[in-house]
Amino acid sequence: MDNQDQQAVAGAPTPALDDAPARLRLRDDAPFESPIAPLADFLAGGNFAAVRLEPGDDARALIPHFGRLKLIEVAFPKFRDGRGYSAARILREAGFSGEIRAAGDVLVDQLGFMRRVGFDSFAPNAPLDPGTVAATLDRFPHVYMKSSDGRPPVWALRHG
Amino acid sequence: MPRVLTGNRLETGDVLWWNGSDWSPRIADAVAIGDEGEALVARLVAEERINDPVLIDVTGEPGAFVPTTTRERVRASGPSVRADLARGSLSVEVI
Amino acid sequence: MYRYDQYDQAIVDARVAEFKDQVARRLRNEITEDQFKPLRLMNGLYLQLHAYMLRVAIPYGTLSGTQMRMLAHIARKYDRDYGHFTTRQNIQYNWIKLEQFADLLDDLSKVEMHAFQTSGNCIRNISSDQFAGAAADEVADPRPYAELLRQWSTLHPEFSFLPRKFKIAVIASDTDRAAIQLHDIGLQLRRNDAGDLGFRVYVGGGMGRTPILGQVVRDWIPVGQFLSYSEAILRVYNRYGRRDNIYKARIKILVTELGIEEFTRQVEAEWALLEPLGLDAPQAEYDRIIAQFAPPAFDPAANDDLDLSDPDFRLWVEQNVHPHKAPGYAIATISLKPRAGIPGDASSAQMDVIADLAERYAQDEIRVTHSQNLVLAHVRKSDLYAVWQALEAVDLATPNLDLVTDIIACPGMDYCTLANARSIPIAQKIAAKFENDIAEQRDIGELKIKVSGCINGCGHHHAGHIGILGVDKKGEEAYQLLLGGSGAEDASLAKILGPGFDENGIVAAVDRLIAFYRSARAAPDERFLDTYRRLGPAPFKAAVYG
Numbered sequence: 001m002d003n004q005d006q007q008a009v010a011g012a013p014t015p016a017l018d019d020a021p022a023r024l025r026l027r028d029d030a031p032f033e034s035p036i037a038p039l040a041d042f043l044a045g046g047n048f049a050a051v052r053l054e055p056g057d058d059a060r061a062l063i064p065h066f067g068r069l070k071l072i073e074v075a076f077p078k079f080r081d082g083r084g085y086s087a088a089r090i091l092r093e094a095g096f097s098g099e100i101r102a103a104g105d106v107l108v109d110q111l112g113f114m115r116r117v118g119f120d121s122f123a124p125n126a127p128l129d130p131g132t133v134a135a136t137l138d139r140f141p142h143v144y145m146k147s148s149d150g151r152p153p154v155w156a157l158r159h160g
Numbered sequence: 161m162p163r164v165l166t167g168n169r170l171e172t173g174d175v176l177w178w179n180g181s182d183w184s185p186r187i188a189d190a191v192a193i194g195d196e197g198e199a200l201v202a203r204l205v206a207e208e209r210i211n212d213p214v215l216i217d218v219t220g221e222p223g224a225f226v227p228t229t230t231r232e233r234v235r236a237s238g239p240s241v242r243a244d245l246a247r248g249s250l251s252v253e254v255i
Numbered sequence: 256m257y258r259y260d261q262y263d264q265a266i267v268d269a270r271v272a273e274f275k276d277q278v279a280r281r282l283r284n285e286i287t288e289d290q291f292k293p294l295r296l297m298n299g300l301y302l303q304l305h306a307y308m309l310r311v312a313i314p315y316g317t318l319s320g321t322q323m324r325m326l327a328h329i330a331r332k333y334d335r336d337y338g339h340f341t342t343r344q345n346i347q348y349n350w351i352k353l354e355q356f357a358d359l360l361d362d363l364s365k366v367e368m369h370a371f372q373t374s375g376n377c378i379r380n381i382s383s384d385q386f387a388g389a390a391a392d393e394v395a396d397p398r399p400y401a402e403l404l405r406q407w408s409t410l411h412p413e414f415s416f417l418p419r420k421f422k423i424a425v426i427a428s429d430t431d432r433a434a435i436q437l438h439d440i441g442l443q444l445r446r447n448d449a450g451d452l453g454f455r456v457y458v459g460g461g462m463g464r465t466p467i468l469g470q471v472v473r474d475w476i477p478v479g480q481f482l483s484y485s486e487a488i489l490r491v492y493n494r495y496g497r498r499d500n501i502y503k504a505r506i507k508i509l510v511t512e513l514g515i516e517e518f519t520r521q522v523e524a525e526w527a528l529l530e531p532l533g534l535d536a537p538q539a540e541y542d543r544i545i546a547q548f549a550p551p552a553f554d555p556a557a558n559d560d561l562d563l564s565d566p567d568f569r570l571w572v573e574q575n576v577h578p579h580k581a582p583g584y585a586i587a588t589i590s591l592k593p594r595a596g597i598p599g600d601a602s603s604a605q606m607d608v609i610a611d612l613a614e615r616y617a618q619d620e621i622r623v624t625h626s627q628n629l630v631l632a633h634v635r636k637s638d639l640y641a642v643w644q645a646l647e648a649v650d651l652a653t654p655n656l657d658l659v660t661d662i663i664a665c666p667g668m669d670y671c672t673l674a675n676a677r678s679i680p681i682a683q684k685i686a687a688k689f690e691n692d693i694a695e696q697r698d699i700g701e702l703k704i705k706v707s708g709c710i711n712g713c714g715h716h717h718a719g720h721i722g723i724l725g726v727d728k729k730g731e732e733a734y735q736l737l738l739g740g741s742g743a744e745d746a747s748l749a750k751i752l753g754p755g756f757d758e759n760g761i762v763a764a765v766d767r768l769i770a771f772y773r774s775a776r777a778a779p780d781e782r783f784l785d786t787y788r789r790l791g792p793a794p795f796k797a798a799v800y801g
Contacts, residue, residue: 055498079290079293079416080293080376080416081416081498082376082413082414082415082416082417082418082493083493083494083498085412085413085414085415085416085493086413086490086493086494089413093528093529093532107286107290109277109290109294110416112412113410113412113413113415114412116412117412117413129285132276132280135276136273139269139272139273140266140269140270140273140410141265141266141269142262142265142266143266143410144266144406144407144409144410144411145406145407145411145482145534146532146533146534147412147413153536154262154263154266154406155406155536155537155539155540157262158260158262158539158540158543159537159539159540159543168302168306170281170282170288170353171282171352171353171354172306172352172353172354173302173303173305173306173307173351173352173353174306175304175305175306208284208287208288209284211288211302212302228730229730230668230676230677230730230731230732231304231668231674234304234668234669234677235304235305238305239305239349239669239670239679240669240677240680241597241669241677241679241680241683242597242669245335
């Protein structure tokens with residue numbers, strides 16, 4: 001782990017930077033590292049507490065299994081493939097409170113959107129620059145629409 | 161058929177041609193590129209300072225190269241509908 | 256019209272700061288062009304044939320005099336003294352430098368403008384009726400709903416990496432001046448028997464490589480729920496729209512492949528989950544925005560008579576002026592299709608004149624039309640003559656609205672890196688045959704010619720009464736001829752008539768089509784499109800190909 005990665009990143013809750021695979025976590029609990037099963041293996045009944053969703057997988061297939069899941073990793077083979085954003089939001093809407101990790105071709109300029117839809121850990125292929133991460137996550141003082149991060153949209157601020 | 165190397169400068173978007181040692185905004189300065197062209201393009205892509213570097217076919221002699229496609233002739237001369245904005249190194253008339 | 260509050264301004268300022276930072280990182284080579292490209296596209300910045308091209312958003316095509324004056328300033332300071340109004344009701348500049356872009360965005364943000372989401376695979380600028388708030392046939396001003404959509408779609412975290420771009424249009428009358436059936440989502444505001452407002456929702460329309468008319472996914476959604484319903488449509492699209500083939504990635508392909516019934520079922524199922532989450536803005540927010548679009552205080556004593564003794568003025572009024580819902584007022588369209596001009600182009604000096612006229616005579620509002628013209632929507636009839644004289648002085652009073660010389664053309668291969676052929680010279684050559692004889696143009700009547708330089712169809716060729724599509728034929732520019740399209744309430748898709756032509760051939764073919772139409776029309780007021788629909792393509796084909 002390189003030294004830069006150990007610096008704390010601004011933003012609440014206080015994020016921690018861990019060993020690979022998650023380079024950035026926005027959760028306070030201890031990182032859960034165990035074998036991450038592909039969706040098919042998980043659904044086949046293996047004893048897994050972590051599962052990986054590929055872009056074409058249906059996140060709703062996991063809803064009956066939230067009780068035994070600690071970590072759901074959402075794969076981004078290409079940063080332009082935005083299906084994972086819907087996957088994360090669907091998981092949060094259905095009540096999943098465990099770790100949702102964006103893994104793969106995850107770029108720093110996407111972190112703000114990813115946090116909004118419910119991701120709270122990140123395992124990008126390339127290292128993140130902590131200064132840019134902090135600036136990105138602190139960028140927008142307001143948001144126009146609800147998502148999965150609990151931030152009030154501006155219409156709620158306007159009309160109390 | 162001769163080939164020349166062209167691309168756009170990252171900072172400005174300006175259309176450029178390779179004159180053998182540097183970039184020029186005039187196709188009249190372009191030099192014919194030989195077998196070294198592909199390696200040159202690969203190096204430029206990796207440097208990330210010139211966007212869309214590409215070798216294009218031209219006809220004519222050095223100093224008066226004319227691209228074979230309409231698209232590249234438009235890039236070299238300027239919009240055919242705005243002669244007042246022409247680059248001057250290749251007449252809009254050749255489009 | 257809508258004015259930013261502290262929240263809108265703070266979001267725009269933050270977005271400008273974000274992109275400045277992204278540009279700086281690109282210039283320092285901290286990110287590659289491949290990574291930077293989607294970031295700059297989502298800020299409206301393309302690399303075109305000659306330079307960077309910037310597309311500035313004009314939400315639902317409405318802007319103030321101050322904003323138009325800033326567009327003129329941008330043209331002078333950062334470009335080559337002109338801009339190009341587009342079929343998306345936006346403006347494009349053709350000679351922008353990346354290294355000056357941060358300053359440009361700062362200037363735009365001073366007048367509540369930006370370039371967000373004018374490109375990229377996200378929800379684009381919302382388009383609407385250029386006569387909104389002035390047309391007698393609307394059930395309500397559609398723009399408050401377009402503004403609600405603008406806010407909902409700006410920096411939407413779930414829908415910024417869609418399979419492909421996404422375009423939404425909103426209208427509020429049975430007459431469709433915004434081509435809603437050719438949008439990914441088309442919304443028609445209606446009033447039911449109980450007096451409530453709701454939308455008919457079309458989905459899956461579009462032009463491009465596979466032109467398709469939108470289908471009704473829901474005949475009625477109350478206005479209070481249309482944002483969550485839109486969210487449901489977008490989520491189904493984001494999850495299941497094709498990503499394996501860029502040419503099949505628009506929502507129209509998903510709707511076609513699933514069928515409208517199955518697509519509707521999926522949207523309704525998604526909406527059942529989303530609607531209870533409280534995603535829709537509260538009534539107070541609707542009221543706040545609607546209040547900002549309150550009609551101006553029209554003078555009930557405004558004189559409804561018009562002195563038409565000047566024959567040139569009369570021509571302009573007959574062709575370019577529409578009735579207004581308020582007595583004593585009129586809607587004036589400014590043609591950006593002057594003789595020998597470039598469709599949609601305006602110089603900074605012309606923009607300044609239009610800004611002045613809007614402030615002085617038109618309630619400080621200007622509209623951009625998808626036909627690349629501009630509109631002054633609220634002009635006192637008693638001021639029309641002064642407006643016309645001022646427009647005439649800067650070559651903006653060509654009386655050719657909807658006539659054969661009012662041609663839509665995309666930038667084509669004179670500017671655009673995607674183009675296969677030039678569009679503007681074709682429009683100019685066709686117009687040149689008619690532009691010296693306004694009587695002949697009026698005799699031909701309404702005729703919408705639309706020219707695109709490639710299959711993406713920015714020139715709306717599939718919606719043209721006569722559509723022209725530039726193609727590449729072994730390195731040479733060639734042009735296909737299409738007939739019978741319409742982007743209006745009688746929407747239809749133009750079909751290819753026969754083999755293509757070279758540049759001179761397509762101009763001659765259009766000439767023959769028009770001559771045949773004039774000989775074959777059933778009555779002097781039967782439009783070209785109606786004659787084509789009545790007779791079918793065969794006689795037109797015979798007239799062109801002999």
